[in-house]
Amino acid sequence: MTRILFFVFPPDLAAKSTTAAATRRHILVRVSAPHPTIIWDLLSRAGARRRLLALGLVAALVLLATSTSARGAASDEADACLQCHADEKATLALENGESAPLFMKRELLAASVHKNLRCTDCHAGFDRMPHPERHYKDLNHFRTSLAESCKTCHFENYTKTLDSVHYGLQARGDVFAPTCVKCHGSHDIAKPAEPRSRISQTCATCHRPISETYAKSVHGKALLADNNPDVPVCTDCHRSHNIADPKSRAWLMSTPALCGRCHADPKRMGKYGLSTNVLGTYLSDFHGTTASFGGKGKKTDNEPVVALCVDCHGIHDIAKVTGDSAPVFRANLVKTCRKCHPGASDNFPAAWLSHYEPSLQRAPLVFLVKLFYKLIIPFIVGGLILQILLHLWRTVVNR
Amino acid sequence: MTHNNDDVVRFGPRDRVEHLLVMVIFFLLALTGLPQKFHDSAISRNIVDVLGGIAQVRYLHRMTGVLFAGMTFLHLATVLGAVATGRSSLSMVPGIKDFRDAITTLRYYLRISDVRAQFDRFDYKEKFEYWGIVFGGLIMIGTGFALLYPIAVTRRLPGQIIPAAKVAHGSEGLMAFLVVILWHIYNVVFAPEIFPGSTTIFTGKISRERMRHEHPLEYARMFPEEANEILGQKDPSRE
Numbered sequence: 001m002t003r004i005l006f007f008v009f010p011p012d013l014a015a016k017s018t019t020a021a022a023t024r025r026h027i028l029v030r031v032s033a034p035h036p037t038i039i040w041d042l043l044s045r046a047g048a049r050r051r052l053l054a055l056g057l058v059a060a061l062v063l064l065a066t067s068t069s070a071r072g073a074a075s076d077e078a079d080a081c082l083q084c085h086a087d088e089k090a091t092l093a094l095e096n097g098e099s100a101p102l103f104m105k106r107e108l109l110a111a112s113v114h115k116n117l118r119c120t121d122c123h124a125g126f127d128r129m130p131h132p133e134r135h136y137k138d139l140n141h142f143r144t145s146l147a148e149s150c151k152t153c154h155f156e157n158y159t160k161t162l163d164s165v166h167y168g169l170q171a172r173g174d175v176f177a178p179t180c181v182k183c184h185g186s187h188d189i190a191k192p193a194e195p196r197s198r199i200s201q202t203c204a205t206c207h208r209p210i211s212e213t214y215a216k217s218v219h220g221k222a223l224l225a226d227n228n229p230d231v232p233v234c235t236d237c238h239r240s241h242n243i244a245d246p247k248s249r250a251w252l253m254s255t256p257a258l259c260g261r262c263h264a265d266p267k268r269m270g271k272y273g274l275s276t277n278v279l280g281t282y283l284s285d286f287h288g289t290t291a292s293f294g295g296k297g298k299k300t301d302n303e304p305v306v307a308l309c310v311d312c313h314g315i316h317d318i319a320k321v322t323g324d325s326a327p328v329f330r331a332n333l334v335k336t337c338r339k340c341h342p343g344a345s346d347n348f349p350a351a352w353l354s355h356y357e358p359s360l361q362r363a364p365l366v367f368l369v370k371l372f373y374k375l376i377i378p379f380i381v382g383g384l385i386l387q388i389l390l391h392l393w394r395t396v397v398n399r
Numbered sequence: 400m401t402h403n404n405d406d407v408v409r410f411g412p413r414d415r416v417e418h419l420l421v422m423v424i425f426f427l428l429a430l431t432g433l434p435q436k437f438h439d440s441a442i443s444r445n446i447v448d449v450l451g452g453i454a455q456v457r458y459l460h461r462m463t464g465v466l467f468a469g470m471t472f473l474h475l476a477t478v479l480g481a482v483a484t485g486r487s488s489l490s491m492v493p494g495i496k497d498f499r500d501a502i503t504t505l506r507y508y509l510r511i512s513d514v515r516a517q518f519d520r521f522d523y524k525e526k527f528e529y530w531g532i533v534f535g536g537l538i539m540i541g542t543g544f545a546l547l548y549p550i551a552v553t554r555r556l557p558g559q560i561i562p563a564a565k566v567a568h569g570s571e572g573l574m575a576f577l578v579v580i581l582w583h584i585y586n587v588v589f590a591p592e593i594f595p596g597s598t599t600i601f602t603g604k605i606s607r608e609r610m611r612h613e614h615p616l617e618y619a620r621m622f623p624e625e626a627n628e629i630l631g632q633k634d635p636s637r638e
Contacts, residue, residue, distance in 0.1 A: 283438070283439075284438075285562075285565075286565070289435060289453075290453050292438055292439075293438065293444070293447050293452070293456075294452065294453065295453070296453065296454040341549075341550055343550045343551075344550055344553075345550070345553055347553040347554070347556065347557055347558045348549070348550060348553045348558055349558060350553075350557060350559055351558040351559070351560070351561035352558075352562075353562055358562065363559050363562065363563075364559075365557075365559045365560070365563040366559060366562045366563045369563045369567050370566050370570075373566065373567070373570030373571070373574070376574070377570065377573065377577070380574060380578065381574065381577045381578065381581065384578065384582040385581060387508070387582075388581070388582070390505070390508035390509065391508055391590065392591070394507065394510065395591045395592070397510065
């Protein structure tokens with residue numbers, strides 16, 4: 001009974017800030033648990049078995065009391081709020097003449113991962129009756145006004161979003177820019193990656209065409225058809241909170257390492273019989289070397305820099321290299337090369353060894369030239385060093 | 400050390416300028432080329448950053464390479480022209496004597512014999528270096544051309560030429576670098592009888608005494624009055 005009274009009456013007791021909310025929870029736990037002296041009495045009077053039994057009983061009581069009190073508090077508060085907010089017609093007039101809905105469906109909360117939180121844990125300050133007066137310009141202003149409340153608990157992820165391309169849009173006043181709740185939901189908030197395909201669906205809310213392209217890619221197909229745990233979903237490449245601008249130079253230059261995170265990992269690639277040599281062979285060839293030096297052009301430019309993984313393999317439409325639709329499939333390769341090397345002849349693609357180390361079968365000329373220098377360099381240089389040493393030795397002997 | 404009136408002219412202005420140019424070009428090519436070969440190392444990163452990024456480094460490397468190619472062809476053309484018109488001796492052409500000299504020298508180093516080879520205008524080490532830089536240079540020019548114009552080169556030739564040229568260019572360049580750093584620098588700077596370095600290639604002058612010691616056959620032709628004395632002795636001028 002006392003618990004409810006907290007919220008109904010006393011403006012002096014009800015807190016103004018979230019720290020006060022924490023204190024309040026503390027009080028409730030204390031009130032419902034047995035007083036410590038009772039435990040002491042039980043322990044001193046009874047025998048060992050009884051003592052143990054009593055201890056267990058007390059522990060169970062304490063547990064029960066604390067858990068029910070926390071959950072009870074949340075749902076009791078929700079009860080109080082829903083006295084008004086269960087009304088579908090509850091709205092708030094905004095400055096531009098629009099009206100914001102204040103209606104909340106109770107069932108939404110039941111499925112939420114936050115079902116044990118109180119309304120006022122997120123809607124801080126609304127435990128006063130009447131609610132403090134607030135003014136919103138428009139619907140967007142109204143919706144974003146609560147965006148900051150997530151950081152109270154999720155501070156790390158919140159700060160990450162400040163570096164994101166989404167926050168950049170928001171800061172420039174884009175009303176469609178996603179905030180926490182646009183991706184995660186609000187009252188019906190659920191685990192974002194269960195199942196993993198849920199992530200792609202979330203991004204698809206705004207990025208529909210890209211999501212459809214992804215669904216047809218080798219990664220997307222494996223995810224959607226087989227629920228494959230190894231293929232990347234959107235956030236594995238783009239990150240979830242600190243999503244970078246995918247057109248920025250810094251991001252582009254980081255993509256080979258990004259692809260390499262999986263494609264150079266023997267554990268992951270072994271399952272599918274894929275080579276982990278792809279990153280190494282790329283880096284040691286022309287394009288990769290250029291990329292590893294930071295690419296061409298000025299560091300501040302956002303222009304194409306050099307062929308990166310995605311320039312040949314595609315981005316969201318990455319296909320199996322053995323599939324005849326893949327841009328790196330042998331028959332399509334010259335067309336892919338011509339994207340950057342317009343005059344390339346049919347011979348030209350063979351200048352790239354397709355991520356293979358040169359061997360007698362794959363690239364005999366390259367293999368033999370390599371072998372020749374592997375033998376001749378130690379022979380010549382070693383011979384000359386030997387002559388130097390002999391010369392020095394003879395000079396010493398002569399003295 | 401040496402008195403001017405004791406000096407003999409060994410290299411003309413043309414040789415000296417050519418050496419100076421090759422020296423600068425070689426240094427620039429190595430500086431801009433080796434970081435591309437060893438792109439993984441931190442030093443390479445620093446060099447490329449200091450020079451203003453990979454695009455600049457490649458531009459510098461290519462321009463210097465074109466300069467080197469021009470110099471090489473000019474040199475070969477003038478030498479061949481001079482040989483054809485009989486204005487040049489064939490003193491740089493290796494012969495059977497050079498192999499014999501090398502063996503004699505090795506036997507001397509190993510103390511199998513105390514006989515020292517007597518060299519003419521160029522000893523076998525100098526000839527080895529000269530032909531090394533000519534043939535190595537031609538390989539570098541050819542493979543460098545393929546790497547600079549891969550599209551044009553693969554219009555007629557198989558694509559595999561390009562990665563093969565890349566391997567050859569990098570390896571040949573590394574070998575040239577090592578030979579110069581170890582062998583050439585030892586022979587003209589650090590060898591005990593030369594230290595702290597010979598200036599002959601820059602001034603063109605060599606002391607009569609060094610000339611007599613290092614190139615006795617040529618010296619004997621220059622000073623016929625001393626010929627008998629020099630050519631008669633087996634282990635000359637050991638103080």
